Amino acid sequence: MSERDPEAVGNPGTGSPFEQQLEDAFRDQWGRVLALLVAQFRRLDLAEDGLAEAFEAAARRWPEDGVPTNPAAWLLTTGRRRVLDRLRAEAVAARKEPLLVVDEQTRQEASSMRADPGGLVGDERLRLVFLCAHPSLATESAAALSLRLVIGVPTADIAKLFLVSEPTMAARLTRAKRRLAASGAPFSVPPEGPARDARVGVVASVAYLAFTAGYAPGSGPDVTRTSLAGEGIRLARVLRELLPGEPALDSLLALMLLQHSRRDARLGPDGLPVLLPDQDRATWHREEIAEALGMLAPLAGQRLDGVAGEYLLQALIASEHAIAPTSEDTRWDRIAERYAELEELTGSPVVRLNRAVAVAESAGPVAGLALLDGLDDDLPHSHRLPAVRAELLSRAGDREGARAAYGIAIERCANDAERALLTSRRATLGTP
Amino acid sequence: MRYFVTIAYEPGVWSDASEETRTRYHEEHLAFHKAVAEHAHLVAGEALAGPETATTLRHSDGRPVLTEGPFVETAEVVGGFYLVDADDLDVMTGLCELLPKVYSLEIRPVVQVEGLETR
Numbered sequence: 001m002s003e004r005d006p007e008a009v010g011n012p013g014t015g016s017p018f019e020q021q022l023e024d025a026f027r028d029q030w031g032r033v034l035a036l037l038v039a040q041f042r043r044l045d046l047a048e049d050g051l052a053e054a055f056e057a058a059a060r061r062w063p064e065d066g067v068p069t070n071p072a073a074w075l076l077t078t079g080r081r082r083v084l085d086r087l088r089a090e091a092v093a094a095r096k097e098p099l100l101v102v103d104e105q106t107r108q109e110a111s112s113m114r115a116d117p118g119g120l121v122g123d124e125r126l127r128l129v130f131l132c133a134h135p136s137l138a139t140e141s142a143a144a145l146s147l148r149l150v151i152g153v154p155t156a157d158i159a160k161l162f163l164v165s166e167p168t169m170a171a172r173l174t175r176a177k178r179r180l181a182a183s184g185a186p187f188s189v190p191p192e193g194p195a196r197d198a199r200v201g202v203v204a205s206v207a208y209l210a211f212t213a214g215y216a217p218g219s220g221p222d223v224t225r226t227s228l229a230g231e232g233i234r235l236a237r238v239l240r241e242l243l244p245g246e247p248a249l250d251s252l253l254a255l256m257l258l259q260h261s262r263r264d265a266r267l268g269p270d271g272l273p274v275l276l277p278d279q280d281r282a283t284w285h286r287e288e289i290a291e292a293l294g295m296l297a298p299l300a301g302q303r304l305d306g307v308a309g310e311y312l313l314q315a316l317i318a319s320e321h322a323i324a325p326t327s328e329d330t331r332w333d334r335i336a337e338r339y340a341e342l343e344e345l346t347g348s349p350v351v352r353l354n355r356a357v358a359v360a361e362s363a364g365p366v367a368g369l370a371l372l373d374g375l376d377d378d379l380p381h382s383h384r385l386p387a388v389r390a391e392l393l394s395r396a397g398d399r400e401g402a403r404a405a406y407g408i409a410i411e412r413c414a415n416d417a418e419r420a421l422l423t424s425r426r427a428t429l430g431t432p
Numbered sequence: 433m434r435y436f437v438t439i440a441y442e443p444g445v446w447s448d449a450s451e452e453t454r455t456r457y458h459e460e461h462l463a464f465h466k467a468v469a470e471h472a473h474l475v476a477g478e479a480l481a482g483p484e485t486a487t488t489l490r491h492s493d494g495r496p497v498l499t500e501g502p503f504v505e506t507a508e509v510v511g512g513f514y515l516v517d518a519d520d521l522d523v524m525t526g527l528c529e530l531l532p533k534v535y536s537l538e539i540r541p542v543v544q545v546e547g548l549e550t551r
Contacts, residue, residue, distance in 0.1 A: 136521060184433040184541055186520035195526065 018063050025071040026055060030152030031238065033075045035124035038131075038187060041083050044177040048149065050083035051075065125150070126242045127187050130199060133206040134185045141176040142202075143210040148173055151238055153231050161213050161228040201307040204248045207236045208311070211256050226263050233260060247299055248308035251315050254292040258318035261288040272417050277327035289322045305345075313342040332362035349378035357388055365395040383412035387422055399429050434475065434517050434542040435524045440508040445534050447482075457532045464514075464530040472518035472527060479512040508536055515542070 030051070037047035054075045068074040132146040144162060147153040159169035190196040214229025236253045243249055265279035296315055304312050317338045324330040339355035342348075352375060360368025369392050372385065379385045390405035406426035413419040449457065468474045486502040502509070518524040521539070528537050 134521075136525075182541060184435070184518075184521040184524070186522050188520075188522070190522065 018067065021067050021071075022055075022058060022062060025058070025067075025075070026152060029072045029075055031125055031128065031150045033072055033079060034149060034152075035128040036076055037079050037083060038128055039124045040080070041087070042187060043083075044131075044149065044180065045174070046083045046086055047079075048177075050086065051079040053082040054078035123189065125238075126189050129203060129239060129242060130189055131180060131185060131187050133199075133203040134180060135199070135202050136183055136185055137176055137179065139206055139209050140213075141172060142206045143213065144169060144173055145176045146206055146235060147210050147231055151231065151235050153228075157228055157231070161210075161225060161231070163216075198306075200243060200246050200248055203239060203243075204246075204252045204307055204311065207232060207239055207249075208252055208256070210235055211260075215259070226266075229260060229263075232256060246308075247302065247304050248306075248311060250295050250299060251304070251308060251311035254295040255311050255315035255318060257288045257292040258315060258322050261285040261292070261322065272421055276321060281326070284322070289319075293319055293322070309345050310342065313338050313345070317342075330361070332358050336362050349375050350382075353379070353382075353385055353388060356392075360392050360395070365392040368392050369396065381412060383409045383414075383418070383422075385409075386412070390422075390425070394429060402426075403429050433520060433524075434515065435521075436540050436542050437514040437516065437524075437528060438510055438538040438540070439512045439514070439531070440506075440510050440536045440538070441534055442507065443483075443509055445532075446511065460530060460532045464527060467527050467530055468514075468516055471523060472516050475515040475517060477512070477514040477516075480510060483509045511535075 033054075034047055034051050037051055038044060041047055057078055058071075058075065062068075129146070129150055132149050133142045137145070140162065144158050147158050147161075148155060155170050155173065156166045158173075159166040162169065164172075190199045211229050211232025214225045214227075214232060233253070233256050236249065236256055240246070240249045240253055261284050262276075262279060264283040264285070265281070266274060268274045292315065296312075296319055299312055300316065302312070303309065317335050320331050320335050320338075336355060336358040339351060339358050343351045343355055352371060356368045356371035359371055369389065372389055372392075375385055386405045387409035390402045390409060393399075393405060394402035403426060406422055406429075410419055410422050410426070413422060446454070446457070465474065483502045486500075488499045488501065488503045490497055490499070490503075516524065516527070518527065524539055528539060531537065
């Protein structure tokens with residue numbers, strides 16, 4: 001029920017000045033005001049419902065009364081009243097004494113927000129960020145909850161992003177909120193130190209999942225989901241604002257921007273995925289690439305641990321593609337080096353597979369094939385491993401081996417578009 | 433918030449451990465106790481005898497039936513528990529990190545059942 005309002009104001013449709021102002025208020029103020037409501041009432045569910053009703057009231061009253069000079073303070077005061085109404089109703093329902101309402105406090109805090117929109121609110125928002133990305137939640141639940149509560153993405157859109165129905169996503173969000181409350185997860189910023197670094201890493205992973213979900217192969221219309229991946233970027237921008245100078249978040253945002261900059265080149269007119277070397281680089285979003293490169297420049301020489309190191313190396317790899325004027329100019333030797341560092345850091349077989357591709361490009365297919373040895377045990381269900389092997393065998397002149405490997409890849413591949421691509425590749429090898 | 437921490441581990445973690453390893457486990461438990469005393473409050477905590485000593489009581493057709501052994505056969509056995517009052521989940525998990533790393537710890541809030549508080 002709390003979902004009606006954000007959806008209505010999130011997509012005003014006509015774009016009149018008032019509706020634009022309401023949408024701006026929604027985008028800018030949702031997370032800030034919600035954080036203050038959670039700070040006061042310690043109830044995620046009530047805070048969310050109360051704020052949604054405040055936006056509903058704004059949609060009714062602002063056109064008549066005019067947009068208030070301080071929309072955030074107006075939304076906060078209205079949201080508080082709605083939460084207090086609900087608390088009173090709960091108290092009555094529980095046959096307990098009605099709650100004492102401290103209206104003076106409400107007024108004071110609303111005016112303190114006017115005076116200090118920075119530090120205080122920033123701290124409350126940060127607490128909300130750490131709560132939504134609490135490590136006791138499954139990463140996907142944390143990602144959905146962060147999109148909903150930190151930046152106010154409508155539940156319907158989050159459902160589309162994660163390829164589930166809206167009621168399923170609403171239930172998942174409710175479960176996550178209940179779980180946080182019941183398990184005693186704190187509404188606080190972890191103290192400085194290794195424990196906090198680890199939590200920033202979790203926050204980053206959660207934001208990255210919110211982004212990559214938009215690119216995960218699925219049955220829905222891909223264009224919608226790609227634009228929803230943009231909400232993951234918006235989340236990362238907010239996180240970076242709240243946690244400035246965290247290399248994990250700088251690297252993460254750079255990585256997302258570089259990947260997102262290629263969105264218009266990913267699919268051909270036939271709907272099939274276009275591989276990196278064949279993409280039309282003129283359609284890459286240059287301003288996003290420039291922004292990412294600017295963020296990476298001060299980090300390039302650093303060696304970072306954990307997720308920060310992973311995101312940095314992945315972003316540096318993506319940046320090599322972004323700066324190559326043509327596919328032939330790609331510095332595969334540098335990419336292969338980065339992948340070697342990434343493999344050392346993560347020990348991941350998927351990274352080794354990517355490293356094999358880079359090595360094949362810079363040192364030939366035989367060198368690449370050598371790196372695939374022993375990967376089959378680690379990736380028994382992967383279609384990419386036989387697909388890469390097939391491609392490299394074909395380049396090394398082993399058509400028979402390549403055909404067989406494509407066969408395995410096609411059998412394992414669950415995505416229609418990718419399978420079509422593999423089938424057409426195999427066809428170019430001719431029949432045995 | 434009151435948390436019930438169930439300690440589970442693979443059979444043999446304690447019984448097959450060398451004297452040296454046991455001493456280390458003991459020290460880690462002592463470090464946990466010390467940290468709990470500083471940052472939270474220990475309500476109770478006990479080590480349990482082995483699962484082979486367990487007796488399970490169920491009712492069948494309205495009659496109590498006793499069977500030998502624990503009610504679930506799992507790869508890990510419950511070896512003990514702690515009951516701790518801590519401010520929040522982060523404090524509780526931070527304390528639990530001090531316990532031996534071979535344990536799996538299930539951390540669950542205790543709920544107040546209305547009508548049962550007064551005896």
